Amino acid sequence: MPFTETRPVPEAPIEPVCCAPASREAIGTDEAERLARLLKAVADPARLRLVSLVAAHADLEACVCDLTEPLGLSQPTVSHHLKVLVDAGILTRDKRGTWAYYRLVPGALGSLAERVLGL
Amino acid sequence: MPFTETRPVPEAPIEPVCCAPASREAIGTDEAERLARLLKAVADPARLRLVSLVAAHADLEACVCDLTEPLGLSQPTVSHHLKVLVDAGILTRDKRGTWAYYRLVPGALGSLAERVLGL
Numbered sequence: 001m002p003f004t005e006t007r008p009v010p011e012a013p014i015e016p017v018c019c020a021p022a023s024r025e026a027i028g029t030d031e032a033e034r035l036a037r038l039l040k041a042v043a044d045p046a047r048l049r050l051v052s053l054v055a056a057h058a059d060l061e062a063c064v065c066d067l068t069e070p071l072g073l074s075q076p077t078v079s080h081h082l083k084v085l086v087d088a089g090i091l092t093r094d095k096r097g098t099w100a101y102y103r104l105v106p107g108a109l110g111s112l113a114e115r116v117l118g119l
Numbered sequence: 120m121p122f123t124e125t126r127p128v129p130e131a132p133i134e135p136v137c138c139a140p141a142s143r144e145a146i147g148t149d150e151a152e153r154l155a156r157l158l159k160a161v162a163d164p165a166r167l168r169l170v171s172l173v174a175a176h177a178d179l180e181a182c183v184c185d186l187t188e189p190l191g192l193s194q195p196t197v198s199h200h201l202k203v204l205v206d207a208g209i210l211t212r213d214k215r216g217t218w219a220y221y222r223l224v225p226g227a228l229g230s231l232a233e234r235v236l237g238l
Contacts, residue, residue, distance in 0.1 A: 024175045025175065026168060026171040026172040026175040026189070027123075027168060027171040028168075029164065029168070030170070032164040032165075032167040032168045033164045035164075035167050036163055036164045036167055037163050039158050039161060039162035040124070040159075040162040042158055043155050043158035044153045044155055044160045045148065045151040045154075045160040046151075047154045048146065048151040048154055048155055048158075049145060049146060049147075049151045050147070052145040052146040052151070054141045054143040055145070056144065070145070095214040111222065
């Protein structure tokens with residue numbers, strides 16, 4: 001709608017007419033906070049490599065015994081990073097016999113770009 | 120290869136035979152550090168909402184005047200968050216006339232899941 005009036009616009013809404021409005025809904029505050037927590041859990045080089053290592057395995061599951069050595073970090077450090085990823089809901093942990101197995105939670109990260117970007 | 124020898128294996132590699140090997144290559148250290156920096160830039164509720172707002176606009180571009188009010192934050196705070204996103208290579212900034220326009224860099228975030236997860 002062309003803006004032809006000359007008298008000043010009273011108060012709100014402050015809505016400049018410089019550009020096209022959003023064509024779809026952006027994420028809300030609650031969703032943004034939830035996603036930010038998820039992203040903080042993976043925004044670490046060691047944890048990204050752990051997620052990537054698990055995702056590289058068949059069935060998206062890897063034994064902890066296969067995760068420590070490639071990272072070049074101590075076993076307690078790797079366990080700490082794995083716990084952060086489990087607490088964030090990115091991996092699940094399943095103890096079977098001697099070993100713990102970590103599995104990627106389907107959709108935990110995969111649809112992140114979709115939710116934020118609408119891609 | 121079956122492990123049939125009884126004498127101790129000299130030293131490395133420590134390679135337990137508990138599970139299947141990785142079926143594809145995981146990301147390396149350099150790539151993990153680069154992606155962690157990118158993720159840290161968006162791992163913040165306000166910045167996620169900014170990215171989402173820009174992505175919601177036609178042409179993936181939005182005027183700064185359309186980004187401040189939906190966030191409910193002060194203009195300097197929004198400018199700070201936008202600068203972090205520009206510095207991280209997630210948005211570009213283009214000053215045209217009175218306003219600055221922010222555009223989503225194609226592929227900056229969209230292929231993240233692909234690179235980490237091989238999805």
